[in-house]
Amino acid sequence: MDGNTLVELLSEKNQIQKVLEMNQKTERFGLALGDEDVKLLLEKRKDVLKEQQRIEFGEGILPKLIFTFCDSAYIYQDNYVTTIIRLQEIFYLYKNEFMEELTDDELLGFMRTAFDGVCEGSLEYLEETFLEELAHGFRSREAFCGDRK
């Protein structure tokens, strides 16, 4: 095992630990992640970061994303992992679509409010309708302001 692989493994071990620690906060909502769940989440995270051409430093968005959505009425133990995976994908996609102009908290805030509200728990509606329309409006505004400058 070379030095680089060891560093990667240690880093991954830290990340797994951070996500597992979130169970302490989510258990009272009936949600918990096992080791394999977390590994899957981190694997999917790697894939979507590559797809969206983004780099993450530090502990990443996963702990905060879990914390933001854990008390949603539309998430329960059976769909917990798959929902978090999809929310993670949507989050990175729209970080790009909003051209880095929204902070993590702002985007998560929009996502949570819409998910529980107008989207009524539908991830497809969240991704393809609500956020898409919001991003479109945002880009048009940016283009308008850019033209005016």
Next chain:
Amino acid sequence: MDYEIEELLPIVAELAEKCTSKESTSISYEKARQLMEAVLYCIHQNVEENSLCSREKVSAKEAYRLGYEKLVKKVKETQNFYNEMIVNFKAYGNENYYNTVTKAISGFFMYYDVKFAPQETIITMDYPTICPVTGCTGIDAIAQYVEYISYEQRFLSALPEAYVVEVLLKFQRNYKKQFDNICSVLLRHILGCLCIERKIGGFGTEQDYIRLDKMIKECEKNELQEKLTNLLTGLVENKYQGEERLFEYLKGDVENFVEYLRNGSRYDKLKRVLVI
């Protein structure tokens, strides 16, 4: 000075955190690339001055810190130098010269991002200097450019302003709208006069152009180059206290001037090449 990616990534990560004010846990590849370039640009500041002992390699973080400090100092020094130069700056009516030096360069100092994008030059330096600014970017490029402009101003300021304008008008009626180098027009004018031993001031006759043409035809290329270089040496020694850097800068035009003279002579177009 080579550093492994593992040594550089933590610095990039720290910059990313600052860049996003810790409000984003991820950045785009493009942003990461830009920040990596910023880190390397700072580290490279040490290499330029050869100020790091090659035997004792400092950490990437330390090299970055030292380089960043040098960069901040360089920006300040260049800006101070520019502010001093601009007080007496003359564009002699040329709009491109005026806009580039007074507006574009001051715009650079206003918008230059020394922390997150020091490698960006931002402006296009539309006014062409005799020696082009190549092989560097960011403040390195601007510092070089400002230095070149100062040499031109030094050279031109020894001549009466009205005379400079007269020569420029004679050379090209609409010089005010052109994007050519102003200094080389006057330099070639002076060297041309010196070539045929004509007094500077006023303009040459048809006979003067014939004499110049004869001289060009009688010289090999390297002879002509040597002649002009020697004339330039004498000019700088007599009128500019032998300033070596000024000489080196102006000498940058000699090779081109030789080509233009030889072609001008070949095709009977010397009057388009210079005013004597």
